[in-house]
Amino acid sequence: MSNYEFVRTDMLPQQEPPSDTVGVIGWLRANLFSSFYNTALSITVLFLLGSVLMNAVPWVFLGIWNADSLSHCREIFASQYSDGREYACWAVVRDRWDQIIFGYSFGNLEEGLFWRPVFALLFVFVAITPILFPSTPRTLYLATFATLFIYPWLIWGGSLSSYLSIAVLIVAAGYVYQILSKYMISLFSIGLMLVFLILGLWLLNAPISALIHLILPFELQSIPSREISGFVLSITIGIVAIVASLPLAILLALGRQSDLFIVKKLSTLFIELIRGVPLITLIFVATVLLKYFLPKSVNLDPVLSVMILVTLFTAAYIAEVIRGGLAALPSGQKEAADSLGLNYWQAQRLIILPQALKISIPGIVSNFISVLKDTTLVSIVALNDPLGIATAVRSHTDWNGIVWELYAFIALIFWLMCFSMSRYSMYLERKLRTDHH
Amino acid sequence: MSKNGAPWQENFKFSMLLYDARYRGLTIQISVLIAFLLAFFWLANNVVQNLADLGKPIEFGFLGDVAGYDINQILIDYTAQSSHGRATLVGLLNTLLVAFSGCVAATILGVIGGVLRLSNNWLVSRLVAGYVEIFRNIPVLLWIFVCMFTFTALAPSPREFRGADPEASMLFMDSVALTNRGIYIPEPLFSRPLGNIDLGIFFVSIELLLILACLIGGWLFVRKNNARALQIQNDTGERPATFLVNLAAMALPTIIILIALGFHIGKPELKGFNFKGGINMSAPFIGLWLGLTLYTTTYIIEAVRSGIQAVSKGQTEAALALGMRPGRIMSLVVLPQAMRIIIPQLISQYLNLTKNSSLAVAIGYMDLVSTLGGITLNQTGREMEAILLLMAIYLSISLTISVVMNWYNNRMKLVER
Amino acid sequence: MSQNQERKVDRSKMQVGDEVAIQLTNMNKWYGEFHVLRDINLTVNKGERIVIAGPSGSGKSTMIRCINRLEEHQKGQIVVDGIELTNDLKNIDKVRSEVGMCFQHFNLFPHLTILENCILAPTWVRKTPRKEAIDTAMHFLEKVKIPDQAHKYPGQLSGGQQQRVAIARSLCMKPRIMLFDEPTSALDPEMIKEVLDTMIELAEEGMTMICVTHEMGFARQVANRVIFMADGQIVEQNEPEEFFNNPKSERTQQFLSQILGH
């Protein structure tokens, strides 16, 4: 018999690991105290963290919510706590939270206009469900389309019919395109469709609007753009920029990927020009220069001008995201579409773009986060975004001297929005990666 | 089908412009170009029309006019009597200063943070992750405000340094004064100065040039010394210690020059209501610098982390199995691979930081936007020229950075295949 | 499965010595609560060629990775070349430079040329002069039959070539023991043979080897014993002939019938 022979007769069962490698102790040993260097690091960090928290926690939690002004807060600190220290004066948040969130136009509780931005946001959530959850019924896309008109109506007010007539014209333009595209190449039918749309908006808008008004005579108190403020302004600029920039971004991305020299160069030029300058200079263009670029008869208010330029800005960035999505598609997709006899636009619309856009969603979400954060720049040109309102509050006699409480509140809201969206985009990215395998 | 390949011998039909693969691309391109030119001329025409109506044709002559305003932080000579052009240059230098300082600080903090983020110490890694999540999900402008206002609210005013028993005192042996107007740090002075060289636009001090020359010389020596060390390592296997010699080569000549020139530091001193002497880092500069740094650091941490994590674990394991030590594995195996991912991201963050430095205008730091796009614009009323110039300058900065990036990417493509 | 033209293996230098190269005594390892390796006892003498087989997830990789401390064991003893593996970094370094390892996915350094891959560790760990290191590297590259690729990058080589470079890279450290973790399982069939031939040559020179592999032809020709693992334990162990022709345990029989396709 060979001297190596060994046969196990009874299999060993699972055993408990040594007690110092599992449970709380094992975890601590592995993650905090695995070596001398690690232990020193842990202790230093614990100490630093402790000393910061020792100061911050009382400041936050012993703060005052019930006061009329900063000086009132200070009186309360003096009478309530004998240590002579100052704590947070959250009363300013209690006093002004409605302004910061809903702005001056909707922010007045007595006027009872709160519901408008709230509903507008709810509509947005409904609108994005079919995009976020592909399993929901396709008919929800109708809600998405409707939201394109209901959101502005709820924010800007006025007669519902004037928004619906635009919707009607867009649908009509879609039909025009479908009919035309049977007779000519797509690019020209798109061009003619645009001509139809512009002429329609110019000539037919008023009569159609009046007609719709007869059936749906809904009217909301109209709010001029320059009065939209607070987080409603930030979110509105963000949403308008993303939604309005998408079509342009898709065209730019296709243009930059195309084989046509001039188209490619023009798209690249636009994208690089916009990406090469800081957003603030574009906002200056909006508030200072835009009026020179347009005929005298056009009168844009600053909020609309800013929206236009932020849209162009966003389009350049999203175009790059979509271009990444296009580049990531295997070339076989294009070849397969060609071999089926689809023309360029059919191939893009039916095969390429649906896939490329799906890959691009995480990037678009990240861009939305950036745009949302960047909307704070409008405070520099004296629009009342949350930071603009904070400046106004800080210069009010009651709250003169307040710093962190206001900014902490604004920061918290921004953080909640941006963090949740960035988590969502990371989740999507992971999901896309696993879907592909 | 063309029978003999000569396109024009076929009957050319007008519809071929659309339905012949040879002409269709051309047709489309020309249509797009015409549409673009129409739009462009329409816009340009509007501008010319509108400006003519206001009686201000586009011209850049205003840059030569007297600016008439003061700038509180100047890197080159400037007075209210200088021209708008010079004010613009001062603003540009201030932009570059804060962008450069921000990039340096963010890179240092970002690399440290990225390494700590990957540390196997749970507490440290979670703490860094928390920092990243908090700072990058809140607008940078808000951080700039918070840094600026925290600084001015917490730092003592110069008044508190006065009197026999002052409430505030200077730091680091009375050499640094931290006040809410800014931080005053010692300035280098020379008792045997050599004067300046006039470069036309600004002066450069000869001392600075000398010190620079010493540093460059030292650096050349260090390179040579390292090459020698490598040679010895190649020949004998043992790498001689180079650190001390290199340190001496970098430091000694500079120190000698400094002594020869009579180098001493000028401490800031309280004179009247404010500090005089020393270098003043103004409160807006500090707020902007801190805000930009803290925000951009988060992106650099993520770049470093993702770069290092992108190098597969197998690489480290293979190096470990060959008996290499963790430090060497990092420098010889992991980092060279991670750098390809990290550096492009790093450069694009530098670009972002530079663009974000334009937020200076919100807290009154006199950068390019505050000078050219702010006071100069308001005083001269030359909106079109000022803003176009502003955009052109930023664009050229961005393009320079992209050129560097492309050069790096192409070089990386060449190596390795 | 088996090679068409099996080359004759020269067994003259394949001698098992008395000296103990590796000794595992009651070695246990857990991943969290999961007991991966259970009471492993194994003594490997100098010059032995051991093949380890077993179903996926049975702990084969983990066991050989413990031998050069890519993984830490929690209970029991591992002694390599007379050095016990503890937390002592010096011992770990010594063991790692004595033990070479080849991975399933080669793990060549993609940013270095083939030659640079081979001389990296000798120059930095062994402190060999560069010229000498290059000579050694070229010697081993010739041995694995790719000297003319020395200045290419790993990405430019086929899988089989890459794995042979990986073997050469380990050999450049002049190890006394070689560990192979499924060196051929990521390769296309036509490349398996070239790698196996390289390994056979190594065995013919008397190298102590532990191979995790399912190449049974290789095991029959080269190994002096085969170990079958399942559920983190050694289930059966025998000389190849006995092991394949007359497996004792039911698990082994089951496993063999699956991989040999009976």
Ligand SMILES: Nc1ncnc2c1ncn2[C@@H]1O[C@H](COP(=O)(O)OP(=O)(O)O)[C@@H](O)[C@H]1O
């Ligand atoms: N890093 C790890 N953490 C947790 N479990 C692991 C890890 N590595 C391996 N395992 C588990 O240990 C078991 C043995 O793995 P391995 O040694 O790779 O098996 P083999 O090489 O035999 O296929 C498997 O069940 C695997 O899931």
Ligand SMILES: [Mg+2]
């Ligand atoms: Mg395995």
